[in-house]
Amino acid sequence: MTTDASETPNSAILSAHDFASAIDPSLLLWSELVPGGAHCSYLAHRGTTIRIVDLEGGANVAALLYNADERLERLNIPDTLKAQHTAHLRRGNVLYSDMGRVLASIIADTVGWHDPLCGVADADLICSKYGEHRYQEYRNEMHRNGKDGLLIEIGKWGLGIRDLVPNINFFSKASADETGHLQFASAHSKAGDFIELRFEMNTLLALSTAPHPMDASPTYQPKKVGLAAWFSGPAPQDDPCRLHCPENQRGFENTERLFAERSTKKEFR
Numbered sequence: 583m584t585t586d587a588s589e590t591p592n593s594a595i596l597s598a599h600d601f602a603s604a605i606d607p608s609l610l611l612w613s614e615l616v617p618g619g620a621h622c623s624y625l626a627h628r629g630t631t632i633r634i635v636d637l638e639g640g641a642n643v644a645a646l647l648y649n650a651d652e653r654l655e656r657l658n659i660p661d662t663l664k665a666q667h668t669a670h671l672r673r674g675n676v677l678y679s680d681m682g683r684v685l686a687s688i689i690a691d692t693v694g695w696h697d698p699l700c701g702v703a704d705a706d707l708i709c710s711k712y713g714e715h716r717y718q719e720y721r722n723e724m725h726r727n728g729k730d731g732l733l734i735e736i737g738k739w740g741l742g743i744r745d746l747v748p749n750i751n752f753f754s755k756a757s758a759d760e761t762g763h764l765q766f767a768s769a770h771s772k773a774g775d776f777i778e779l780r781f782e783m784n785t786l787l788a789l790s791t792a793p794h795p796m797d798a799s800p801t802y803q804p805k806k807v808g809l810a811a812w813f814s815g816p817a818p819q820d821d822p823c824r825l826h827c828p829e830n831q832r833g834f835e836n837t838e839r840l841f842a843e844r845s846t847k848k849e850f851r
Contacts, residue, residue: 659748689821728790
């Protein structure tokens with residue numbers, strides 16, 4: 583599924599999504615239910631916020647972000663982590679591109695820890711953990727994996743395997759023990775937990791709800807999530823994400839300079 587975040591959704595769909603009920607209807611752009619194991623992509627314009635809600639508990643949402651206007655610019659996990667002196671993501675953090683600009687900000691978060699380290703499972707890993715469930719035999723009950731799901735979504739926008747960069751796993755936690763080995767936290771996210779991303783650039787967002795590569799569940803049971811988008815406007819000067827650290831202030835300045843240059847070019851045409 584592919585959606586432009588400037589499109590208005592069907593009112594019948596909205597009425598079934600209680601997770602969007604707290605949003606001002608005059609600002610709401612669309613809402614959607616994404617089944618477990620599915621994949622989707624969206625064009626989120628600057629000043630749009632998207633809420634992602636774990637509807638059942640234990641969800642995993644693998645995410646990739648690209649500059650929608652120049653897709654060679656994309657999410658850079660190493661820069662995102664080292665600029666903010668952290669090994670996990672939560673409210674107040676921003677997501678950096680490889681050009682030192684802010685693609686999106688985490689403006690709300692009830693989970694407190696989102697995994698940026700473990701990547702996505704591929705078909706071989708899912709098959710080895712849960713057995714082979716092909717579409718030919720199982721139709722919509724087939725086993726999907728995050729890598730192929732993300733590749734399908736970015737392929738819709740002209741991108742391919744060489745554009746598959748390290749991703750974020752929202753709602754999942756993997757922490758290092760005393761020996762340095764990563765440990766996956768089962769049931770980390772609860773039903774109703776959510777995260778809100780405010781987009782500071784025109785951004786292509788690709789998502790997969792397939793299981794986390796370290797998920798310890800003995801059965802294939804990816805969880806569904808809800809999405810809701812609305813216009814919130816870009817970050818104000820006193821925004822907590824902007825003021826989180828000096829590096830973020832420079833990141834926002836770099837981002838806003840890009841859009842100021844575009845406005846100036848239009849004036850001189």
